[in-house]
Amino acid sequence: MPAVPFPVLALGAIAAFILQYAISRYRFNKKYKFPNVVPGLPILGNSLQVPFPAAGMWGVETARKYGEMYTCFLGGTTLVFLNSARVVNDLMEKRASIYSSRPYRPLCQDIMSGGVRMLLMPYSDKWRNQRKIMHSILNGQQAETKFVPYQELEAKQLVYDYLREPEKFNVANQAFANSVIMSVVFGRRASIDDPELKAILKAVADLGEYLFNPMKNLVDAFPWLAKLPKPLQWWRPAGEAYFKNAISIYQHELDKLLVKMDNGTARPCFAVDVIQAAEKKEFQIGEHEKLFVFSTLLEAGSDTSRNAITQMVAAAAVYPEWVQKARLALDKVCGANAERLPSLSDRDAVPYMTAVVKETLRWRPFIQTGVPHMLTQDDEYEGYKFPAGTMFTWNAYALALNENDYEDPERFMPERFMNKDLKNPLKGHWSFGTGRRVCVGYNVAQNNMWLAMACLIYCFDFAEDPEHPIDTFNTNWEEWARPPFKVKIKPRSGAHVELINRVSVEALNAHY
Ligand code: HEM
Numbered sequence: 060m061p062a063v064p065f066p067v068l069a070l071g072a073i074a075a076f077i078l079q080y081a082i083s084r085y086r087f088n089k090k091y092k093f094p095n096v097v098p099g100l101p102i103l104g105n106s107l108q109v110p111f112p113a114a115g116m117w118g119v120e121t122a123r124k125y126g127e128m129y130t131c132f133l134g135g136t137t138l139v140f141l142n143s144a145r146v147v148n149d150l151m152e153k154r155a156s157i158y159s160s161r162p163y164r165p166l167c168q169d170i171m172s173g174g175v176r177m178l179l180m181p182y183s184d185k186w187r188n189q190r191k192i193m194h195s196i197l198n199g200q201q202a203e204t205k206f207v208p209y210q211e212l213e214a215k216q217l218v219y220d221y222l223r224e225p226e227k228f229n230v231a232n233q234a235f236a237n238s239v240i241m242s243v244v245f246g247r248r249a250s251i252d253d254p255e256l257k258a259i260l261k262a263v264a265d266l267g268e269y270l271f272n273p274m275k276n277l278v279d280a281f282p283w284l285a286k287l288p289k290p291l292q293w294w295r296p297a298g299e300a301y302f303k304n305a306i307s308i309y310q311h312e313l314d315k316l317l318v319k320m321d322n323g324t325a326r327p328c329f330a331v332d333v334i335q336a337a338e339k340k341e342f343q344i345g346e347h348e349k350l351f352v353f354s355t356l357l358e359a360g361s362d363t364s365r366n367a368i369t370q371m372v373a374a375a376a377v378y379p380e381w382v383q384k385a386r387l388a389l390d391k392v393c394g395a396n397a398e399r400l401p402s403l404s405d406r407d408a409v410p411y412m413t414a415v416v417k418e419t420l421r422w423r424p425f426i427q428t429g430v431p432h433m434l435t436q437d438d439e440y441e442g443y444k445f446p447a448g449t450m451f452t453w454n455a456y457a458l459a460l461n462e463n464d465y466e467d468p469e470r471f472m473p474e475r476f477m478n479k480d481l482k483n484p485l486k487g488h489w490s491f492g493t494g495r496r497v498c499v500g501y502n503v504a505q506n507n508m509w510l511a512m513a514c515l516i517y518c519f520d521f522a523e524d525p526e527h528p529i530d531t532f533n534t535n536w537e538e539w540a541r542p543p544f545k546v547k548i549k550p551r552s553g554a555h556v557e558l559i560n561r562v563s564v565e566a567l568n569a570h571y
Contacts, residue, residue: 091444094128094139097121104132106280111271115427115456116532118142122457128443134273134280136162138431138450142457144464147493150440150451151432155494158451160433165285166278167269170298171305175348177355182435182495189352192342193499196332197243197356202502205327207403209242210506212566214400214514219563221519222556225548229369232511233539236364239507244356245316246328247571255315256357258308263358264537265301309350326571329356360500364507365539366425371512373531374419374471375521376546381418381473382516385411389517397554400562401513403506409513413481414473416508421488422471424455425534429489432496453489518555522547 099105109131110117121129122142131138141147151158160182161168168179177193180186196202213235220231234251241249241256249256273280278294289295319325320334330353337344344352375382388409393399406413429452436447460468465475480486484505491498498504523529527545535543550556 087446091446092442093130093137093445093449094443095125096130096132097125099132104134106133106273109133109428111428112267112536113427113534115424118428118454119457119460122454122461135282136280136450137446137448138452139445140428140452140454140457142454143461144458144489147453147458147489151453151493154438157435157438158432159495160435162279162431162433162448162450163282164279165282166276166294166298167266169285170295171266171269171301172351173302173306173347175345175351177352178359178430181433185348188342188344189348190495190499192333192336192344192352193356196329197500198502203403206239206243206503207506210239210503210510211402212569213238213242213248214510215562216566217511218400218514218518218559219566221515221548222550222559225519227542228372228546228548229365229539229542232368232372233361233365235368235511236361236507239364239503240357240360242326242328243360243503244329244353245312246319246326246331247316248569255308255312256361259312259354259357260361262301262305262308262354305354306347306350309354313350313353329353356500359498360503362536362539363425364504364511366534366536367419367504367508368511368515369543370423370425370531370534371415371419371508372515372521372546372548373529373544374422375516376523377529377531378471379522381415381471382521385409385415385473385513385516388412389513393517397518397552397558400558401510401517403510405513406509410477410481411473412509412513412516414476415512415516416505417476417481417484417488418471418473419508419512420490421459421465421476423531423534424459424488424490425536426490426492427456427534429453429455430492430496432494453493455489458489518550518559520547520549520551522549 097105097108099108108117118140122140127141127143127146129140129142131140141150161179163181164179168174168176172179175185175189177186177189180189216238217231217235220234221228224231230251237251237253237256238249241247241253269276269279276294278284278292285292313330316325316328316330317334320331325331333344333349333352336342337349388411389401389405392405392408393401401409401412431450431452434445434447434449434451438445458464462468466472476487478487484501485491485497491501491504524545524547529544529546531544533543535541550559
């Protein structure tokens, strides 16, 4: 029998592949049904359309066009955007047991994070274990007594920094957030240019490049590539080098704490609790895992708090009415003539400030389109059929600006939170996420915000500069050195200047 020429064989193989692909797509499309698919390009789908990570307004416009739910195809991923509180509640909250995973990421999670970075972990026993450890220490009974003194010290530094260099308010907010989270995790303060913390935050920024740029990271967008033999995995050497470097940075910080624990100078903190509990076998945690748990908290707890405080400053300058209300309430407990700074023990006496914190989170959710969760088994909802592996996100900007859920949503209006759920930090907005993956640092976060905002409102006047109107949608998530807007900041009175100078001595002299 004559041999079949190679070109014919190759064409045959390609035709068979295309046929098989078409059949499997046909079967898939018959079996599953997604809500309002946003038109995109062949193969690439909507990958070039969604301007991640600052996709908030794109998400709002698309929700206006496509309604309560819409679907995008991003490389190999199907992402359903949920645009009303109703559908987020129905799926990500009420069905959280199957809507709480993360996708398989061969590069960012398995190689670059040794499979143990919580934020990227699938819903699994390992994730549950890390979550339990974090929750018990950060939100347990001891948490307040352990961490509040750090927050109150850094608040004194914060008002001092605002007084000294008001134009660098964004740097002051970052310094506050950095030093609180470093104290919470490792029991030590950190200056704005602390080299160890800088290295940790740089490592996460580098990871972000791989997370958000499919051109830099094809394998996470098309995970079947990970089946290639190891020598052909072109991404592997860079990923392994990243992991090695990250471990050495994290270990360096831990080694410093171990020396302090040995000589009895370690302060109460998350890492000491973990090390001691692990020694007593209260929970099990691997060595690399421990390092990633510490670094995850540092990464998750710094830029987030800075952004929230910065947004409150914008809201104070643009909507001065609520500031007057908050100030009256603060003056009642701290004195109208600057007797003392607000403290976290004033929370019950000044509920309006708690509403300010929640409204700040609702008003401009800086994680603009949420953090997608992966569905772990096939599911049906209102006539749609979703396969396991579909990603779902709460479309944060679209939810915050949804007129059916919030009256006059563009407006900063803390009153909307003066209700029976006031004291539940997770109710009434989505900025801490949803379901079982909801931010585990919410206690530290809301205390940071409450205290920083109360002290700033109590001590300073904020005003918009008419020559530089504030774009409240410019959250400038990534960068702290340059403020996202200009604002006029002045101390309220000479008495407030004296108060700041008096209380900040403690912060200026605290070296640990
Ligand atoms: C205003 C400040 C903060 C905001 C707005 C915020 C928001 C978020 C969001 C949206 C998520 C993802 C939730 C989801 O996938 O459903 C998250 C996760 C997380 N946050 Fe926060 N966060 C803040 C501060 C903090 C702080 C201070 C810490 C640490 C003390 C922290 C630790 C974490 C951790 C460890 C996770 C991963 C949870 C998991 O995957 O199970 N966050 N946060």
